[in-house]
Amino acid sequence: MKETETKTEKRTENSSSLSSTATTLLLSLSHFFCHVAILTYPAILLLIKNKFHTNYEILGTVAGIYLFLFGAGSLPVGFIADKISKKYILRIYLGGMAFFSFAAAVSSNFYMFCVSIIFMGLVGSIYHPVGLSMMSFIGKDKLKAFAIHGIAGTLGVAVSAAFAGITGYFLGYNFPYFILGFVFLILFILSYILTIKDGPEKNYLENAKEEQERSFKAAFKGFLVDFFHLNLIIIFIVEFLNGFVFQGVFSFLPAYVGLELKNFLFFHNQAAAAGGFFVTIALIIGVIFQYNSTKITKNYKPHRAFSVLVLISGIFLLVSGLTHNFILFISILAFSAFNFSINPISNLMISQNAHQKYRATAYGVFFFAGFGIGSIAAPVGGIIAQRLALHWIFVLYGLVLTASFLISIAIKDGKFD
Secondary structure, eight states: OHHHHHHHHHHHHHHHHHHHHHHHHHHHHHHHHHHHHHHHHHHTHHHHHHHHTOOHHHHHHHHHHHHHHHHHTHHHHHHHHTTSOHHHHHHHHHHHHHHHHHHHHHOSSHHHHHHHHHHHHHHHTTHHHHHHHHHTTOOSSHHHHHHHHHHHHHHHHHHHHHHHHHHHHHHOTTHHHHHHHHHHHHHHHHHHHSOOOOSOSSOHHHHHHHHHHSOHHHHHHHHHHHHSOHHHHHHHHHHHHHHHHHHHHHHHHHHHHHHHSTTSTTOSSOHHHHHHHHHHHHHHHHHHHHHHHHHHHHHSOHHHHHHHHHHHHHHHHHHHHHOOHHHHHHHHHHHHHHHHHHHHHHHHHHHHHSOGGGHHHHHHHHHIIIIIGGGGHHHHHHHHHHHSOTHHHHHHHHHHHHHHHHHHTTOOSOTTO
């Protein structure tokens, strides 16, 4: 009898392990291509400008709209994803991205192309609250899974310019969107083939029945108690500051590094090439250290490791804004290494501090804080660069990370560990 029970337990464990692996694989690929799709438009901006004979002001407006929707859309999606199966919403994302990628590729005029791009931003906003919430229900070694998932997104950011720029240049501005359409279609099909985890073991119908039996007043009170506790609020505030810095830094880093290091190493007054080269190296360093962050929390509590990483990132960002040449190069690499290490830890902290009933909502607010509200960093940085100088942007962002560190000290152990 015991032998039979042991075999059953092993089969269940193996099945759960395969499901976790399949979930991590599908979501990591979905995350990778989410960032590639969103960053394809700026990568082929010049090709679009020449194709449709438009100007930078209009192109910038389109970018502003779809990037805002990419951040803001995650807020309502998070609320919805806590009410229905996340697998269904993930499929809407994959199918929607496939459809609008193909729509952008075959658009006969600029207006249809813009509508397709804007809807890609809106549909793309589905991914982070849904994907991160699904990742949070993976059983063993959750931080390692978060790190793999985060690395996939970072690699998507890193390769997007090369992918879109090279294929667009040689095969036409619309070819990257054809490729993305086919990729998302394949992932959509895989979402039906693979066995993926999308939430707690408890049946969704049972959850719904329980909610119906409770009065609206009691349910709302429960939401306030379980969701709006101090730890989670502090994490949201810190994420807004960190997201503000991230978006601001990578909006101006290629230009700043390019101008400062245009004669560094083998470059000879080639600012654009130097900027792209050194930022790519920084992103690769970030990817490597992002995975290594899984080792940090084995020796230190996540919220303490998080605070220290924020502080070190801020220090190196300050140094980068006040130095030149070799020291600037090293400080940018160090900033990338420590800053990208924060990502899997912050995702883990959300899973530890958000009740499983409201986890997608928490990731929606988290992503909205960093990417939606944080999107104001680019115009703020532009004003500073125009009125003062480019390097003062990085001094400001370094100070913002210092403030983020001071606030993060108040974070305590996870409420729902």
